[in-house]
Amino acid sequence: MAIIALGINHKTAAVELRSQVAFAPERVEAELHSARQALGLSEVALLSTCNRTELYLHGEVDDQAILAWLAASRGVAVAELGSCYYSYRDQEAVRHLMAVASGLDSLVLGEPQILGQIKSAYAVGCQAGTLASELHSAFQLAFSTAKTVRSQTAIGQNPVSVAYAAVALAQQIFADMSSARALLIGAGETIELVARHLAERGVGKITVANRTLQRATELAGKFNAEAVLLADIPEQLAAADIVISSTASQLPILGKGAVESALKRRRRKPIFMLDIAVPRDIEPQVGELDDVYLYTVDDLEEVIEDNLRARQDAAKAAREIVEIEAERWFRQRRSLAAVDTIRAYRSAVDALRCEELARAQAALERGVPAAEVVDALARGLSNKIMHAPTIALRQASEAGREDLLALAQQLFDLN
Template identity: 45%
Template sequence: MTVNVLALGLNHVSAPVSVRERVSMPEDLVQPALNALRSSFGGAVKEAAILSTCNRTELYCAAEPHVTDQLPTWLAEFNQIEAGVLRPHLYMLDRDEAVRHAFRVASGLDSMVLGETQILGQLKDAVRTADEAGALGTLLHQLFQKTFSVAKEVRTTTAIGAQSVSMAAAAVRLAERVFGNLGDCKVLFIGAGEMIELCATHFAAQQPASIVVANRTIERAETLANRFDAAVMRLSDLPERLAEFDVVVSCTASSLPILGLGMVERATKLRRRKPIVMVDLAVPRDIEPEVARLDDVYLYSVDDLGVVVQSGTDAREAAVVQAEAIIDNRVRHFMHWMQVRANVPIIRDLQANAQSIQEQELERARKFLARGDAPDVVLEQMARALTQKYLHGTLNALNHSEEAERKQLLGWLPRLFPSGNERR
């Protein structure tokens, strides 16, 4: 049975955050999802990996071709979302297009921030998780190793990552649109992960009046806060203290909103119409989208920041052309490897058949020698028999083929049976 490389998913281009957050998978759900995916198709999905970030959720599979049409339904059912809602936002790629997509994702060409590097680490984490779940085999392992190699080549030989405008820088820019100079602003960060650390670095450079880090684990909050001379607070203190802050940046792994409409509405009343900028970088979202309807609240989602980010990418378009050329070349190399790999069972059968013929003729020759036949005669008979069996299939195909097929076979004969000079 033929096995194809497939990529199914949705990203910041194909789906709004309101859809992406419904299929986003936290780290602890990925392994159960991989197990469910493979068991659901009764072995038709041979290998699989799942990449889930704030901007994309993607399945990479080595699977039998008939699985293609069924994967969207599985993804919808697993996430308890209507298939009709999900399908318009999905892309399904196979073979060389799936390989090209993996290479582009890892190289930062498919990111909201062109050339960003965080996605490569996220993809490596996804591959590690799949490996630990026993969901990787030869095909996907080779694909991802080549993917990481291509990403490194793109980043070291092109300027794709030069002068990148990050999501963190975009968050600062949006806050400056409301407050101008941030020197008098009090900034609250909710979460203590990599994205919050990046944002804290950018905001700290603007020297705000104060920085506070809130996190479920106070120790992690303190580790981050110490880097920026910031204070810490518990998430449970948010309802009482939210009104203190002019800028709130949130990015946690919570499956439910942390800041609800009622909490923010009470905070705005205490602030007496003083504006508050809220940046929600989480998927699923940390801040209820209804908060955007409140007066004096400027709520920005990860998609809103993407619009700001895109304005800074024009200078790198030449690097994109160079990167795409590298990727096209490497896709051809990988597809050639896949084709050679697909021929392995046929080659093994040919070798096994030849070995069987060899053993049969050797056994016959030994019997003739054992009964006293002349060695020269036995060797001549064995050579004649081997030659006839060697040519039998080809001669039979030529004798029973139509004209067009016969011409094609005759064209291949010099390559299949090179002359003595060519073999040397």
């Protein structure tokens, strides 16, 4: 059975399709059971972030069956997924997982958040009981490889992320950050990173809006910011120069009407808005308003290019590490494939040994001299061990199978 990695990401699909295919965190466990049952697989894990949705599986199933389940689960057409998906098997699948965990396949090369997201996907799979030995070992290898990449290359130095790129884009618009006021929607890891980068650049004021006030207050306390509820956003918009949103909401949080009202109160003073959520938090129609500069995660790519150049050399070294670990894993996997054959061979030889030993003991009991018994034992055992290979070699020679003869010479060390 194969290890399979299948998915879509920021390189293959636009943000609209990625939004449709993304899984809400509270639904992942149920979807894992659904996929395993529908596809008849032994193991399933699901990674769903703003930039990628990937299934990791162990079993025998073709791509079309997986795509059909994914399309039905997310309510999209199979044809839409068929034009932008990728699929890897066995060594290539494990290599891909290691590359993703190491940040080599991220929108921001080397960003560290993806490793935490993969660990979360692994934990959910463990909790759901949809992981067993094969995916366990693949994920553990990915974790250890990512750690090696971080410790042995410079890819983790001067850390950058989607959050870093978001603030960098805002800084291009607001040269004097000290006079800007930021409204951050959400209180997850990405928004916390955005808040940290904004604070480091001396932004004038930060307000954190979240579904629960407690979490908003906890995050705001780290950056001397104000905490509000999502319901307070319309009032906060009028004072916000920078709006950055990243929540797990399945529906837009900000609509065109609310932003239009805020602009009137601001007397048409521009607002920079960045929606880095998938699905989107801000309705696309907001971008049609004058004095609103609305960007999505896909718009960050140009900003990120500057950060990539400094990481290319480190990425080369990281990919070498991934390649070495993938090859090592594949060799170990191939060696395990011989275990059953070796066990069967040893069992067959041991049966011959027992048979010849019983014959020898009977001869000793009859009074046959020990020297004759030992000689007969050795001769009988060697003849029986050689019997099957000898017949197979003769048949190979008759069939002109020079390749098998050469392999036999290597196997029996006859060179």
